[in-house]
Amino acid sequence: MSDAQSLVELIPRLRRYARALVGERAAADDLVQDTLERAWSKLHLYRRGTDLRAWLFTVMHNVHVNRLRAARPADPLEDEMPELAQRATQGDALMVRDLERAVAALPDAQRQVLLLVALEDLSYEETAQALEIPIGTVMSRLARAREKVRQLMYGKGGTKLQVVK
């Protein structure tokens, strides 16, 4: 199969991820378009025989990060934020039952991990590679993302978030 055909066949899956990542359809398709363009210009970097889809998520991630940088300064603390800082928002009684809004409320870095794992079914290793982060960071972001969505959707403010050893 030609590269072009492979790319065409992966468009629906790129669109699914992009839609969940950025929310709005036109913006999501713009992200997919930029990703495809960049994929063509970077195709020489793709290692034959590896998963093209995982590689495209890496490309999309880079495009997305560049766009965010251009749009607003990144929040360097979002990953280091202690659990307690998040838990302080419980008092806001944010009862966001809507899945989309709960996912949109996540820091970008957590949303990417959650969507690659839960929606796109990438393995933890593939997710780590796609986002160019250590696997331990994948697991911690995944845990934070899920807990935050759960709290937003179901208002589980009172549950103790104990560290399970």
Place this chain on the structure above:
Amino acid sequence: MSDRYDVSEAEIQAWADGRLEAARRAEVEAWLAAHADEAERASAYRNLNEELRARYDAVLQEPVPARLERTARRGARWRSLGLAAGWALLGIAVGVVAGWQLRAVQAPAPRAAQPEAPPIVRRAALAHATYAPEVRHPVEVGADQEQHLVAWLSKRMGGEVRAPKLDGEGMALVGGRLLPGETGPVAQFMYQCARGRRVTLYVRTEAPDHRETAFRYARENNVRVFYWIDRTFGYALSSADLERDELLKLANVAYRQLNP
């Protein structure tokens, strides 16, 4: 209380994703059974995966905007032109052969005037779009347990279900799963070629008073479907990866095996 098993947060996440090995999964589940709060949390995480899919899988079915397809094909125009011409010729050849063999092949309706697809097409295409993109869990029972798979599905469907062999066409059985249908359980077999392109065969029980039909073709968004009904079952062969003519070829092979 002292815990018999040490369960890490990462393992709770992996449990929610269905990614623990069976032995460890059993241990984690035993631990969860003794920790109600954690069990509730883990279940919520697992449900969240399903909710995300339920919300966003529909995007897979949307027609691809032309501008995206153009961009994806950029840089390969000449090659794709050659490829398209090749497929067209093959399509004509396959179409002629199939028409002669089945005699009742229906001319596909022009895309612009497509009538609403029958329920079996819509359901088969939806099931295809849901499970074909799965990387880690495409099927419930793998082809390594084919006998068990076929026996199980036959039992649940109340009739002998068979998974046609498509290896001669380069399509290996991945496995299958049971799905809810409108009037009872439905079986789905999945096949994959060496390049990772996938085809699913959707099999449902037909009411005794139905009429057998010839081969028909429909397209549901980006999923192409060939379907037919025989004495006992209705079949729909679906793919978002294959061209119509490639799919027709597979449908022919499956049809001949299932209706000898």
